[in-house]
Amino acid sequence: MGDSEITAARNYAVGAEGRLTMDRLPMTGSSLTSAVDELGHPDYVTDSAAGATAWATGRKTVNGRVSRTPDTNEPLPTLLELARREGYATGNVTTAQLTDATPAALTAHVTDRACKGPADMTACPADTWSRGGRGSIAEQTVALRPDVLLGGGADVFAQKVTDGPFRGRSVLDQARAGGYQVVRDRTGLRTARPDRPVLGLFAPEAVPVEWTGAPASAGGTPPQRCTEDNPTRPAATPSLEESAKAALELLTTPSERSGPAGKGFFLQVEGASIDDRAHDADPCGQIGETLAFDRAVAAALAYAQRHPRTLVVVTSDHGHSGQILPLEARSPGLSTTLVTDEGSHMRLGYASGAPGEVQEHTGVPVRVAAQGPQAHRVLGVHENTELFGTLRAALGLHRT
Numbered sequence: 001m002g003d004s005e006i007t008a009a010r011n012y013a014v015g016a017e018g019r020l021t022m023d024r025l026p027m028t029g030s031s032l033t034s035a036v037d038e039l040g041h042p043d044y045v046t047d048s049a050a051g052a053t054a055w056a057t058g059r060k061t062v063n064g065r066v067s068r069t070p071d072t073n074e075p076l077p078t079l080l081e082l083a084r085r086e087g088y089a090t091g092n093v094t095t096a097q098l099t100d101a102t103p104a105a106l107t108a109h110v111t112d113r114a115c116k117g118p119a120d121m122t123a124c125p126a127d128t129w130s131r132g133g134r135g136s137i138a139e140q141t142v143a144l145r146p147d148v149l150l151g152g153g154a155d156v157f158a159q160k161v162t163d164g165p166f167r168g169r170s171v172l173d174q175a176r177a178g179g180y181q182v183v184r185d186r187t188g189l190r191t192a193r194p195d196r197p198v199l200g201l202f203a204p205e206a207v208p209v210e211w212t213g214a215p216a217s218a219g220g221t222p223p224q225r226c227t228e229d230n231p232t233r234p235a236a237t238p239s240l241e242e243s244a245k246a247a248l249e250l251l252t253t254p255s256e257r258s259g260p261a262g263k264g265f266f267l268q269v270e271g272a273s274i275d276d277r278a279h280d281a282d283p284c285g286q287i288g289e290t291l292a293f294d295r296a297v298a299a300a301l302a303y304a305q306r307h308p309r310t311l312v313v314v315t316s317d318h319g320h321s322g323q324i325l326p327l328e329a330r331s332p333g334l335s336t337t338l339v340t341d342e343g344s345h346m347r348l349g350y351a352s353g354a355p356g357e358v359q360e361h362t363g364v365p366v367r368v369a370a371q372g373p374q375a376h377r378v379l380g381v382h383e384n385t386e387l388f389g390t391l392r393a394a395l396g397l398h399r400t
Helices: 003-013 048-057 079-085 103-107 137-144 171-178 186-191 240-257 273-279 283-306 387-394
Strands: 028-033 089-097 148-152 182-184 198-201 265-270 312-313 322-325 336-341 343-348 366-369 380-385
Touching: 003 322, 003 343, 003 366, 028 171, 048 079, 048 103, 079 089, 079 103, 079 265, 079 387, 089 103, 089 240, 089 273, 089 336, 103 137, 103 265, 137 171, 148 240, 148 343, 171 182, 182 186, 182 265, 186 198, 186 240, 240 265, 240 283, 273 283, 283 312, 283 336, 312 387
Parallel strands: 028 380, 089 148, 089 265, 148 198, 182 198
Antiparallel strands: 028 366, 312 366, 322 343, 336 343
């Protein structure tokens, strides 16, 4: 989610002179997003695994690697692990699979982001139990036992564990054995109790997007309005805003029970399909998910208004492929024209991949905006690793 994606959503929904909620955070800077290769040389375009690892651990790594060093492939302590170790409640919310790169960067250490479940370990032989590792992303995530896990990926958690203490049982069985309440929809989320950890699995894979429309095409599309609905999204699926609110409530209750000196919590909330829809040059899906994420930001800021010691940070792992083009531009790639809520036409182009292929990330800096304790530290231009220090300082965490 770069500034092009944010601007497209702003133009479409609230107008060129309007503002999204994420635009209103008072401290705003830029985060540089390069990764590295195994020798430490810069790789100027990061993927989500290396991008999320950078701010989750304070170290850059190789594209595709999750919270491990780029050279020796050793595990790197993550913010969520450090927070748990020092008594904080923790949570991870996403619209992707809970084993996807960004949420995984906080809860697991694997050589390759593809190693999501026990059946997916081909690229990570050293991470298997038989080789002295701790298994797949899903296995490591439930073993770490964050207090709240909400997202998609039910099919991964249904996979059978092939080695280690839970061999022959599913990862979901492992989660239940660890005390997790498993919820599947909005009703289950609303009735979840704060006295036990909560695992919400709201889709077999990624959570279906909220908006639909015609994808960009070679030569452009006729002017279109997005459909603010998705017939493939089950009605009982909680929105990202609902998941964020539920996570905030579930994480607050136990910390408040410990009194005014309670530790509090650390929570990540990801609008993952902004990226997914940009990869497929799907402007309506992309804009709808950006606006859904913005409503989750609004929920976080409303929470912070009631709890002034809360730091809220809004950023992304990397920029993406969409560009806002002049209406008369003859793009060599894919493009579409949208009719905005202002009644004007806006042309979006995608040209970081050939027509019919995946559109790629870009190496641009991304916005990092903040409100609350230590928010001033995001001002200026910083490496993506610097956010680790900001969050660690706000939480008062030790490095190891």
